[in-house]
Amino acid sequence: MAERCAVIGIGQTHHTRRRDDVSLAGLVREAAVRALEDAELGWKDIEAVVIGTAPDLFEGVMMPELYLAEALGAVGKPITRVHTAGSVGGSTAVVATQLVQSGVHERVLTVAFEKQSEGDTSWGLSGGRSGGVGAGGYFAPHIKAYIERSGAPEHVGWKVAVKDRQNALRNPYAHLKLDKIDIDSVKGSEMLWAPIRRLESCPTSDGACAMVLANEAGGRRAPRAPAWVHGKAIRSENGFFPGRDPVNPVAGQDCAADVYRQAGITDPRRELDMIECYVPFSWYEPMWMENLGIAEKNRGWELTDSGATAFEGDIPVNCSGGVLSTNPIGASGMLRFAEAALQVRGQAGERQVDGARRALGHAYGGAAQYFAMWVVGSERP
Amino acid sequence: MRDVAIVSFSQLRGDPEGGVPEVLMLVPVVLEAIEKSGVPRKQIGFTCSGSCDYLTGAPFAFVQNLAATGAWPPISESHLEMDGAWALQEAWVRLQHGDIDTALVFASGRPSNSDLREVLCLQLDPYYLMPLWPDYISLAALQAQALLARTGHTEKDLAEIVVRARRAALSNPNAEISGEFTASELLQAPYVSSPLRAHDCPPISDGAAAMVLVAGDRARDLCERPAWIRGIDHRIDAQYPGVRDLSVSPSARLAGEHAGVGRGPVEVAELAAAFSHEELILREALGLGDEVLVNPSGGALCSNPMVATGLIRIGEAFRQIHEQGRERVLAHASSGPCLQQNLVCVLEAD
């Protein structure tokens, strides 16, 4: 690898159900301007832009980077558009990191967004046909299989739903602010796709996230402490074939093993100070803790149940409130990467984990078949 | 930069059988590119592809295409909602890391599923431009008009480009349109959108293509005459037709400069000029003189499987080095209305 990569600027919008006050361009620009301000850089300092969003059908704009080029100061520069299903926010950051690590560019702006209010995601997911069950209906059987397999008690899902929403109260950018949520309200909420209840599901959000990435020299010059990339990886596997295990996909295990190896991590439970993990439905927290090697197989629910993943726990997960509190789909993965970086920079405000030095950002997509991850740290690797 | 070469290329022969899904268009193409490369499928270090949901007509359409790589056990893989030429650039960047030596790149498009005069409108600013439904041929005609007005080129000049392209395509089994025509014959046809006639516009083609990249000396071991990627760059212009001089392509000029086109003589250029006038704009932007042989394949005027067109230009450029004994060739890809985004790749023999 020719170069190290540092995250020197992070910006995000205040995520909400509808951002009626801005256009698509206004939304992505808001996040990008904040990232540039954080890095104390201007548009002219950026050499290339890497942008990601979920399927174009969600907003009805085909290859939106063409229209967004001007708003992102990309005219006369390279702009690349990534699309890897739900993991796209994460893989977009990975593609941007590659541009720096390869030595091709010194400073890259990476942006991810979704403006769900300008389209109809359920319509988009169903291809416009009746009978669409959405992501919840798709993933519910996987969750059901996990519960059956692990013997997890049903309150574990409710607990995650409460924990992440309480975490969101400390995050000024989070969409859902459910200050009265408790186990009873989750348990009493409508069953949407058994075993997933309404309050165990992610919301529909408008939002964008942006990061400025720089090479080593840029990282050293940064006005605020950077987050250094210690490892980044992507993995994909076929979505449908006999014998595939979508509950604990091998692609996720391989991706985690790859980033840990790059970061020199042998015991992730101890060596990571926090995790920002893509949990769109509450049960994915224990499922991904197993997939990431934080908990043993079929015992992820015990980790969650013990409180270890709570804000005060020894391996806090989703201190930002996670996808359960904020879900601008295309940006959701990048928010995980950015929140992990904010933590190791010590810039996470009220949601800061004390002394966080190393954190994992995680995203997944498709039929739980696309994975993107990075490990970021406060120390230069 | 680390030396990276294209060692194999494969593309779908002619028109795919009616109804064959995109993934089945890709399977034989991907297999052939891998087989020709001599790299075992399971040893490929990185895979990157380009395709477009709106052309296929389904969200997450690319997910089905992943199966063409036999992604099990899991692979390191990425996808761009762009022409496959950009996927090649991503793979080239990834190979610069030095930890892997091989990459597979592929692209597929089925524009014939829909009416591009409607679908491509969705590429435009969704608030102010798209609601007017300006179709891509009319936008191209505005550009052609601007070019003719500035340079004094004539519609006959455009027809001559088509005559040359169709003649060249006679020797390309993958071309959809080919034949001997004269400019005066072509000029008898009515306008589609003046100054453009049907022959000035690209055909609607379906297609797929794949190639294998190998870094360092291993490329020489695997391939008789690999095509080394000596420069690759891409740039974008503003989208609004009214905010720039449509008769020039600053983004193509910049991409050409950054790819180092001027560092040596160019023998052949494969340009993704889907409309006849685009060739003139690109020749000017890239500084290609009359001595440069442009589009010996017939180019995008004779076959234009969108989002695979650019990767096929790079594949044709590879063929020029690998099979035709050329030393230095240029390939170009484009995206968006009026040549908005452009990629330039310079390939050289050893």
Next chain:
Amino acid sequence: MAGSEPVSFMQQMVSLEYKLRASPVAVDFARRLCAGTITGHACPECGLVYTPPSGFCSICVVPTNTREHEVEIADRGTVTAFTIVNPIQYRGQKEREVYAVASILLDGASGTIGQQRLGDVDLDRVRMGMRVEAVWLPEEKRKDSAAMGAGLASAIHHWRPVDEPDTPLEEFAEHII
């Protein structure tokens, strides 16, 4: 922004027409389905049986074709995973009532068929391991849709429980989805 007028909105519905041609493999599958038989393709290399067939094995990347590799699959099998859906009301959604969908491992297939509608069953009694069989549409109703190369739902209305002992979890643990 302070002092500026509130933004007003208008809805723009975009309708695009796509002509999707039926895949030859899907047409063959539909033809047999129409006649009351579910078929699959067995991979000549790994032997896995895929239904509905896609025309190649996605693990070995080996093409399969109707004549050589076609095998018949039973119209009964085991529910390996399921959910009870409370349908989201988006534009074009016609479903209004709660219903069950399941992944079903058909006897003779290596992998499950997903998102299959269950019927004639108390929703509280749906469980993993439950044995089900196809309830076919009347033959005249199959023809319209099946000829288009549409999937199983074009000929099978739903799946209903059969009076057989449940399949133990360990027997399908590797074929849940």
